[in-house]
Amino acid sequence: MSAAVRIRGLSRHFTAKGVLDGVDLDIAPGEFVALLGRSGSGKSTLLRALANLDHEAEGSGEIHVPERISVVFQDARLLPWMRVLDNVVLGLGGDDARVRGRQALAEVELAGRERSWPHELSGGEQQRVALARSLVRAPQLLLADEPFGALDALTRIRMHALLRRLSETHRPTVLLVTHDVAEAIELADRIVILEEGRIVRDIAVALPAEGPRRRERFAALQTELLALFGIDDDPGLAHNAKERHVA
Amino acid sequence: MNAHAFIDTPGGEGAVTHPPIAGIVPRRPTLRPPAPRPRIRLGLDKPARWGWTLGPLLLLVYWTVLSETGFLDSRTLPAPWVAVETAVDLVRTGRLQEHFAISAWRAAQGLAFGTVTGIALALVSGLSLLGGYVIDGLVQLKRGVPVLALIPFMVLWFGVGEAMKISVIAITVFVPIYLHTHNALRAIDIRHVELAETLGLTRSQFIRHVVLPGALPGLLLGLRFGVTASWLALVVVEQLNATSGIGYMVTLARNYAQTDVMLVGLVIYALLGLASDAVVRLVQARALRWRRTLAG
Numbered sequence: 001m002s003a004a005v006r007i008r009g010l011s012r013h014f015t016a017k018g019v020l021d022g023v024d025l026d027i028a029p030g031e032f033v034a035l036l037g038r039s040g041s042g043k044s045t046l047l048r049a050l051a052n053l054d055h056e057a058e059g060s061g062e063i064h065v066p067e068r069i070s071v072v073f074q075d076a077r078l079l080p081w082m083r084v085l086d087n088v089v090l091g092l093g094g095d096d097a098r099v100r101g102r103q104a105l106a107e108v109e110l111a112g113r114e115r116s117w118p119h120e121l122s123g124g125e126q127q128r129v130a131l132a133r134s135l136v137r138a139p140q141l142l143l144a145d146e147p148f149g150a151l152d153a154l155t156r157i158r159m160h161a162l163l164r165r166l167s168e169t170h171r172p173t174v175l176l177v178t179h180d181v182a183e184a185i186e187l188a189d190r191i192v193i194l195e196e197g198r199i200v201r202d203i204a205v206a207l208p209a210e211g212p213r214r215r216e217r218f219a220a221l222q223t224e225l226l227a228l229f230g231i232d233d234d235p236g237l238a239h240n241a242k243e244r245h246v247a
Numbered sequence: 248m249n250a251h252a253f254i255d256t257p258g259g260e261g262a263v264t265h266p267p268i269a270g271i272v273p274r275r276p277t278l279r280p281p282a283p284r285p286r287i288r289l290g291l292d293k294p295a296r297w298g299w300t301l302g303p304l305l306l307l308v309y310w311t312v313l314s315e316t317g318f319l320d321s322r323t324l325p326a327p328w329v330a331v332e333t334a335v336d337l338v339r340t341g342r343l344q345e346h347f348a349i350s351a352w353r354a355a356q357g358l359a360f361g362t363v364t365g366i367a368l369a370l371v372s373g374l375s376l377l378g379g380y381v382i383d384g385l386v387q388l389k390r391g392v393p394v395l396a397l398i399p400f401m402v403l404w405f406g407v408g409e410a411m412k413i414s415v416i417a418i419t420v421f422v423p424i425y426l427h428t429h430n431a432l433r434a435i436d437i438r439h440v441e442l443a444e445t446l447g448l449t450r451s452q453f454i455r456h457v458v459l460p461g462a463l464p465g466l467l468l469g470l471r472f473g474v475t476a477s478w479l480a481l482v483v484v485e486q487l488n489a490t491s492g493i494g495y496m497v498t499l500a501r502n503y504a505q506t507d508v509m510l511v512g513l514v515i516y517a518l519l520g521l522a523s524d525a526v527v528r529l530v531q532a533r534a535l536r537w538r539r540t541l542a543g
Contacts, residue, residue: 053445070445071445073441073442077438077442079442079456079460080537081460081537082537090448091443091446091447117536117537
């Protein structure tokens with residue numbers, strides 16, 4: 001099968017920040033790829049290039065992406081003057097748009113909130129509306145730029161389950177930009193690590209479905225990935241190590 | 248599942264408690280109970296519905312007392328009850344309604360033309376660079392010219408009839424509407440523009456769903472200023488050159504030193520201004536229901 005996303009020699013330069021330096025990446029149809037990297041590694045730049053949102057950037061390289069692309073941003077980015085359902089179906093044509101919008105809202109467990117204003121929803125609910133807005137467009141490629149970064153830990157875990165379920169039902173190709181190692185392992189089929197504008201690692205997650213072997217593989221991967229970022233994953237020291245790393 | 252580990256959350260999860268910093272001695276406990284901490288309030292308490300009438304009522308009482316005690320010469324300012332009697336008289340003869348209707352109609356027409364022009368120019372100027380170059384400078388120039396200074400030319404161009412009066416009002420009204428709408432258009436959130444791009448909105452969908460609703464608060468603010476400006480311009484044109492309207496009534500009364508009629512005119516202006524502002528505020532509250540503000 002040919003790749004859903006095909007990137008060759010992609011470079012981007014900004015005057016301010018964010019640089020890509022010859023990125024090659026293929027993503028198979030229906031594959032869930034997590035793009036992991038530090039701040040400034042260029043991961044958002046790559047996503048914005050795929051979303052065609054980088055008008056101000058200079059650069060070169062080839063990008064092949066599907067026609068129907070949806071973007072989920074870190075902020076839900078709902079229009080505050082539109083009710084929830086209107087936000088979901090914004091720009092959609094067709095007589096059944098509102099019906100499909102309602103279905104999408106039901107899928108993200110927000111049935112009954114169609115007539116709410118965005119500011120009446122919690123952060124997690126707003127982000128679910130944003131997911132429904134993407135979903136209803138039946139995207140071939142879903143680009144998510146740290147979509148759960150602004151949510152609290154408990155809401156984030158619920159959102160992970162929701163996103164996994166949705167992506168299993170609809171099978172879009174997904175590129176998830178994140179700096180959360182556990183989130184990447186939890187959700188993705190494949191983890192790509194970006195450092196200073198280059199892809200430095202490409203790891204298949206291959207998490208067993210259930211049981212202790214899943215936990216083992218999870219822990220091993222987490223240790224491996226954290227080590228890549230220079231963090232020693234000793235449970236007792238991890239927190240301090242992280243603090244040191246951030247500093 | 249393992250705890251989430253972050254590579255680079257700025258600020259980090261989990262606050263670190265710092266040991267007391269050397270050199271800073273913890274304050275000695277005092278015997279007195281600590282004073283209750285003043286509550287910090289950014290918003291006011293919920294205002295009473297008619298609270299704003301207190302000032303005007305006090306003024307009325309003050310005025311009544313001064314008139315009653317004879318302290319206030321009725322030739323300078325007639326007593327409140329005289330003004331009321333005069334108003335009743337004017338209504339009974341039908342003069343007040345007649346003048347009022349004419350004035351209101353002038354203001355309404357001027358307001359309508361001015362609003363439409365203001366919005367149209369703001370859209371052209373806010374949504375296209377060339378439009379901005381052409382229009383914005385002109386409007387800024389126009390701002391600098393007082394309406395009064397324009398009137399001689401307006402009379403030359405439009406004569407002394409209704410067309411001139413309505414044009415003067417419209418020209419006064421369009422400036423605040425243009426300025427606030429234009430400002431709001433320029434302040435459209437770039438994130439919403441990005442969203443529109445990723446959703447593949449057409450230009451007209453973008454303007455209808457993103458630009459116009461986003462600029463609506465600014466437009467309505469401009470409208471509030473515009474409405475007030477329309478009454479102001481009305482007074483000017485009616486007192487200069489008119490044979491009807493509240494302004495004419497007041498000018499005529501001045502010639503005959505009828506201070507009571509002049510006073511009725513003033514009160515009418517005040518009430519008109521209040522009423523029209525209330526209407527715009529009502530529209531504002533309806534149209535901006537989606538906003539969560541301090542005023543609620």
